[in-house]
Amino acid sequence: MARRIDGIKEIMKDITNELVVCNIGVPTKELFQVKDRSRNFYMIGSMGLVESIGLGLALSQEETVVVIDGDGSLLMNMGSLITTSHNQCDNLIWIVINNGAYGSTGNQTTYMADMDLVQIAKDSGFENAYEFSQINFKEILDSNKCTFIEYKLEAGNSDAPVIDLSPDEVRDRFMSEIQK
Amino acid sequence: MDSSEAIFKGLKDAGIDFIVSVPCANLKKLLIMIDEDDTITHIPVSREEEGLGICAGAYMAGKKTGILMQNSGLGNCVNALCSLYELYSFPLVMIMSHRGTEGESIIGQVPMGKATPDILKAINLEYVKPESIKEAYETVKNSWTKTTKDKKAFSILLEIPYWKLKED
Numbered sequence: 453m454a455r456r457i458d459g460i461k462e463i464m465k466d467i468t469n470e471l472v473v474c475n476i477g478v479p480t481k482e483l484f485q486v487k488d489r490s491r492n493f494y495m496i497g498s499m500g501l502v503e504s505i506g507l508g509l510a511l512s513q514e515e516t517v518v519v520i521d522g523d524g525s526l527l528m529n530m531g532s533l534i535t536t537s538h539n540q541c542d543n544l545i546w547i548v549i550n551n552g553a554y555g556s557t558g559n560q561t562t563y564m565a566d567m568d569l570v571q572i573a574k575d576s577g578f579e580n581a582y583e584f585s586q587i588n589f590k591e592i593l594d595s596n597k598c599t600f601i602e603y604k605l606e607a608g609n610s611d612a613p614v615i616d617l618s619p620d621e622v623r624d625r626f627m628s629e630i631q632k
Numbered sequence: 633m634d635s636s637e638a639i640f641k642g643l644k645d646a647g648i649d650f651i652v653s654v655p656c657a658n659l660k661k662l663l664i665m666i667d668e669d670d671t672i673t674h675i676p677v678s679r680e681e682e683g684l685g686i687c688a689g690a691y692m693a694g695k696k697t698g699i700l701m702q703n704s705g706l707g708n709c710v711n712a713l714c715s716l717y718e719l720y721s722f723p724l725v726m727i728m729s730h731r732g733t734e735g736e737s738i739i740g741q742v743p744m745g746k747a748t749p750d751i752l753k754a755i756n757l758e759y760v761k762p763e764s765i766k767e768a769y770e771t772v773k774n775s776w777t778k779t780t781k782d783k784k785a786f787s788i789l790l791e792i793p794y795w796k797l798k799e800d
Contacts, residue, residue: 496715497714498685498711498719499711500681500685501681504682504686505685506689508650508685508686508692508695509693511673512690512695513693513694529682531677534678619720620720622720627692630693
């Protein structure tokens with residue numbers, strides 16, 4: 453089975469002009485290595501808040517926002533499932549990579565490992581909730597529908613290096629892309 | 633202008649157009665006024681920290697952002713204030729109903745009421761405690777300019793006596 457970095461490669465194959473907001477820790481480093489771009493926002497701190505940042509972006513401008521979240525991080529902000537489902541934006545695609553592990557801290561098992569996140573999302577009010585392997589992601593990107601996606605992967609980190617951008621640089625280049 | 637109207641008018645005159653909230657009894661009237669204003673996006677949130685994430689995204693998309701909450705919610709925000717707001721120098725106006733202050737009837741509010749100013753000091757954030765309706769209006773009106781100039785969150789603590797002030 454594939455690991456997180458393989459999943460990020462799959463996601464980024466289909467990404468063109470979308471704004472991407474990526475979760476703290478190794479996921480951001482892996483995204484940076486797979487495909488750095490000004491339209492990526494690397495969330496370097498504040499575990500749990502990546503979906504919240506994505507929701508704020510999607511509510512406030514028209515471009516499509518893709519959130520790359522993780523199962524351990526979602527556990528920290530489960531309320532975001534309900535808040536997002538009550539404020540669904542057509543331009544928001546929320547991917548939760550579920551590898552059942554706190555990857556960045558040594559792959560400790562999370563309580564999400566054997567949970568059905570698609571069902572949880574449906575029960576939370578998401579009409580469009582899918583498992584990544586069951587969909588054509590490119591079609592979802594073009595669907596203009598608020599969508600929740602669980603991406604089941606194996607635990608494990610690549611050796612992606614630390615991001616060599618300051619937080620100010622990450623913020624400024626991302627904001628200048630939005631304001632274009 | 634009463635105590636709630638002063639905050640509302642201050643927010644409008646500051647140009648704040650995106651507000652997240654967790655309710656407090658003292659914010660009841662203000663929250664209704666914000667809900668009824670079509671020019672302000674109001675997102676009730678499940679937890680204050682989540683609201684800070686939403687405001688960070690909205691700010692990057694060009695919104696002028698604020699949170700309305702009870703001071704108890706500050707405890708839920710500390711990590712986001714440091715590892716999101718300080719890290720990226722995001723602005724934010726935080727308007728807090730400061731419970732556990734003079735006249736508090738619920739004993740459970742007292743410990744966090746006492747700790748609130750010290751928590752803000754510990755993470756190097758400025759706050760103001762307006763004592764009159766006019767001072768509250770002026771402080772809120774100038775709050776967005778201040779938070780963007782300082783490049784850090786700015787808090788307005790509204791203690792229990794503030795909400796009991798007679799109209800100005």
